[in-house]
Amino acid sequence: MTTHHDIAVLGAGFAGLGMAIQLRRRGVDDVVVFERASEVGGTWRDNTYPGCACDIKSDLYSFSFAPNPEWTHKYARQPEILAYLKATADRFGVRPHIRFGHDVQRAEWDAGAARWRIQTSGGEYTARVLISGHGPLIQPKWPDIPGLDSFQGQKFHSARWDHSVELTGKRVAVIGTGASAVQFVPEVQKVAGHITVFQRTPPWVMPRMDQPTSEGRRRLFRRYPLLQRLQRQWIFGVAEARFLSFTSERFRRAAESIGLKHLEAQVSDPALRAKLTPTYRVGCKRILVSDDYYPALTQPNVELVTDAITQVRGNRILTKDGTEREFDVLIGGTGFDATHPPIASIIYGADGRSLKDVWTPHMQALHGTMIAGFPNLFLIVGPNTALGHNSIVYIAEAQIGYILDALSYMDAADLAALEPTPEAQAAYNAALQEKLARSVWVQGGCTSFYLDDTGRNSTLWPERAAQFRMTLRHFDPALYRGRLSPQRLLPLLPLRGASA
Numbered sequence: 001m002t003t004h005h006d007i008a009v010l011g012a013g014f015a016g017l018g019m020a021i022q023l024r025r026r027g028v029d030d031v032v033v034f035e036r037a038s039e040v041g042g043t044w045r046d047n048t049y050p051g052c053a054c055d056i057k058s059d060l061y062s063f064s065f066a067p068n069p070e071w072t073h074k075y076a077r078q079p080e081i082l083a084y085l086k087a088t089a090d091r092f093g094v095r096p097h098i099r100f101g102h103d104v105q106r107a108e109w110d111a112g113a114a115r116w117r118i119q120t121s122g123g124e125y126t127a128r129v130l131i132s133g134h135g136p137l138i139q140p141k142w143p144d145i146p147g148l149d150s151f152q153g154q155k156f157h158s159a160r161w162d163h164s165v166e167l168t169g170k171r172v173a174v175i176g177t178g179a180s181a182v183q184f185v186p187e188v189q190k191v192a193g194h195i196t197v198f199q200r201t202p203p204w205v206m207p208r209m210d211q212p213t214s215e216g217r218r219r220l221f222r223r224y225p226l227l228q229r230l231q232r233q234w235i236f237g238v239a240e241a242r243f244l245s246f247t248s249e250r251f252r253r254a255a256e257s258i259g260l261k262h263l264e265a266q267v268s269d270p271a272l273r274a275k276l277t278p279t280y281r282v283g284c285k286r287i288l289v290s291d292d293y294y295p296a297l298t299q300p301n302v303e304l305v306t307d308a309i310t311q312v313r314g315n316r317i318l319t320k321d322g323t324e325r326e327f328d329v330l331i332g333g334t335g336f337d338a339t340h341p342p343i344a345s346i347i348y349g350a351d352g353r354s355l356k357d358v359w360t361p362h363m364q365a366l367h368g369t370m371i372a373g374f375p376n377l378f379l380i381v382g383p384n385t386a387l388g389h390n391s392i393v394y395i396a397e398a399q400i401g402y403i404l405d406a407l408s409y410m411d412a413a414d415l416a417a418l419e420p421t422p423e424a425q426a427a428y429n430a431a432l433q434e435k436l437a438r439s440v441w442v443q444g445g446c447t448s449f450y451l452d453d454t455g456r457n458s459t460l461w462p463e464r465a466a467q468f469r470m471t472l473r474h475f476d477p478a479l480y481r482g483r484l485s486p487q488r489l490l491p492l493l494p495l496r497g498a499s500a
Contacts, residue, residue, distance in 0.1 A: 001123070006030035007407075008118060008127035010107075010343065012098055013042020015380035015396045016133030017085060018063060021092040022400050025065075032127070033094065034120055036103035040089045043137055044081045049161040049180060050187035052078035055208075055289050056391045059228060060235045063088065064397060067228050069221030075210045075289075108348040109375060114416040114483065116376065131378045131403065132347070136338040136386065136459065141449075143175065143334055147312035157332040158184060169193040170328040173317055175309070177203055181333030182288045186296035188331070196303045196325055198317070201446060202275065204259045204282045208289040236465075239390040243464050246283045246388065246440050256282045266294035275306050283388060284444025338386075338459050339363060339452040349374040350419075359383075363458040364429045366420040366479060367472055369399050370406075375417035375483065378403045383458050384432055386450075388441070390465040398469040405475035410482070417483035424479035435462040 007023060009016045012035040023031050039045055054061045058071035061081070066088050072080060089095050102122040107130055110117050116130040140157040142148060156162040158180040172192045174181055177199045189195050221228040245255035259282060267273045276294070297304055307319040316324045341363075344355040350373050358373060365371045368385035369378055380399045381392060410418050436442055436457045441450050450459045461468050 002117075002126055003032075003123065004115075004126045005032040006127065007032070007129045007131065008116065008125060009033040009131045009133055010104055011035065011042060011133035011135075012037075012040040012089070013044070013133060013135065014063075014085070014393055015135060015400075016042070016131075017089055017094065018393075018396055019131055019133055019380060019400050019403070020094045020097055021063075021065075021088070022404060024092060024094060024097075026404060031094075031097050032125065033098040034102040034104050034118070034125075035098055035100050036121075038100050039086070040098070041082045041085050042133075043135065044078055044085060047078060047159055047161075047180070048163070049158045049184045051183040052180075053183060054081060055179065056239070057235045059232045060239070060391045061393055063393065064232070066091065067221075067225060067232070069218050069225070069228055071213055071218075073210055073212055075208065104343075104346060106346050106348070108352075109350050109377075111350055114375070129376045129378070129407065130347075131380065132343055132382075133380050134341065134343040135381045135392075136341050137336040139337050139340070139342050140332065141334055141337040142332055143309075145175075145309050145312055150314075151312050151330050152315040153328050153330060155330040155332075157334070159336070165329060167191050167329060171326065172196070173325070173327040173330045174198065174333050175330070176200075176333035176335065178333060178335045179286060179288055180335065182290045182293045184331075184333065185302075186290075186292040189296040189299055189302055192301065194301050194303070196305055196317075196327070197297065198305050198309055198319075199275070200306075200308070201280075201285070202278050203285060203288045204256075204278050205262065205288045205290050205293060206255075206259055207262050208291045210291065236390065236394070240464050240466060242389045252282060252440075263294060267298055269298065272297065272304060275304055280445035281440050281443075283440045284446040285448045285450075286388060335449055338449045347374070347377065349377075361454050362452060362456050364425065366425045366428050367399075367402065368461075369402055369472070370418075370420050370480075372420045372422040372425045375419040377419075378406070384429075384436075385461055385468070386459045387461060387465055388450075394465050395461070395468060398472050402472040402475060409475055409477060413477075413482065415482040415484065418480055419482075420479055421481050428479075432462060433457075436460065 009019050012033050016033055017040060020031055020033050037045060054076050057074050058076040062068055068084050099122055102120040104118060104120050106119040108117050115126045115128050118125040118127060140159040154165045167188055168191045170192055172188055172195045174185060174195060174197045177197060185197060244251035263273060263276055267276060296302060305319060307321045309317055310320050311318045316326050318324050344359055347355040363383035365379060365382045368382035371377060380396050385395050387395060439462055441457050441460055450457050452458050
């Protein structure tokens with residue numbers, strides 16, 4: 001038996017929940033959310049490693065329509081963010097629309113019926129509109145190291161933390177020094193007998209300056225919500241100002257000076273400090289914030305290794321200098337494959353090709369939201385929507401608003417299907433890549449997860465976050481084509497009086 005819904009949403013993280021909530025607030029009741037797990041939360045449900053926290057301040061890393069006056073720290077911890085998402089799902093009544101334990105296995109556009117046919121582990125569905133809330137940070141990425149799969153000790157990735165593994169007194173290897181490692185290394189250092197951190201490239205680490213929020217602050221925000229909204233705007237503005245460190249030589253030098261002074265203040269050993277000093281421009285890789293990562297590396301039970309790993313043999317890791325080190329536990333802190341999202345392999349468009357094939361060699365979309373050849377498919381946090389300086393929740397909300405406008409246009413124009421024209425999508429991405437080609441993310445002297453296999457930056461938005469929202473402020477029908485009946489594919493013209 002096949003169940004039909006008007007709108008299907010994939011995923012119940014920030015993006016999927018935000019979309020479902022706003023649809024409900026618009027009076028759209030026929031919405032289903034497919035969630036493979038047994039609870040909401042997405043990234044903040046799956047990542048439970050010690051020290052897991054957000055690197056955007058709490059008042060901004062939340063829905064604009066659901067402020068939380070109860071944050072206990074400037075930077076919220078994972079359990080608190082997960083609790084916030086659970087409470088928000090309850091508060092806005094979307095849980096009855098979520099199908100937990102429904103892993104989407106295939107979604108295929110049926111041109112004749114003008115609807116999506118969706119196969120899930122919990123049954124078959126159809127939907128007029130399919131909205132993907134699957135973000136890019138889903139699939140953990142392990143490095144290609146000979147013998148890694150056959151490591152004879154206990155091994156897990158930070159995104160799949162195995163809490164049953166006892167780390168107390170153990171010899172622990174950590175591969176990678178990205179955003180997750182910077183948070184969990186100080187926690188592991190406290191209990192491990194010895195921890196060896198294998199670093200390929202040192203990150204730029206800025207002061208975090210986190211601190212608990214006072215009861216007085218929480219009480220004030222509970223009583224006067226406007227004050228928290230003003231605080232949110234202030235945090236957003238400061239984050240937007242940091243964008244100048246990506247574009248201005250003067251501000252870049254200032255940012256690098258802050259990072260180097262932070263390193264010097266926390267690491268007195270000149271040899272260790274040299275290993276931790278980046279040799280590329282700030283911003284080329286993701287900028288990290290921490291006050292306890294550098295001090296953890298200076299502890300007597302920690303070793304930082306910068307020689308490349310050549311092989312894993314049994315429970316030993318071999319490096320290029322010929323050294324062998326023996327370990328009980330190996331932890332991957334190597335991030336995610338952001339340029340090959342797993343969702344792309346299960347979505348099939350109008351010509352029968354998968355999104356994965358269409359996105360070979362490059363991911364691209366119009367406004368990071370719709371894709372030519374995939375009618376009635378919308379993405380939240382799609383290609384070239386990520387930020388290096390501000391909140392991704394802000395970006396997701398901008399896309400949600402744009403999707404709502406597109407759906408309103410479809411209803412007003414009585415359209416069965418909507419998709420970008422190939423020309424509009426190509427022009428949009430050509431302009432993006434022209435900006436990105438001159439940017440620090442491509443010219444900054446490093447390699448990063450921002451870049452795909454060919455060196456193209458298919459993940460980041462190259463301007464301020466506010467500019468992204470401005471770009472999506474109005475739905476422009478001239479960039480799209482719509483189908484009025486199963487037999488006719490016509491270019492769209494602006495519709496007078498449409499809600500867009």
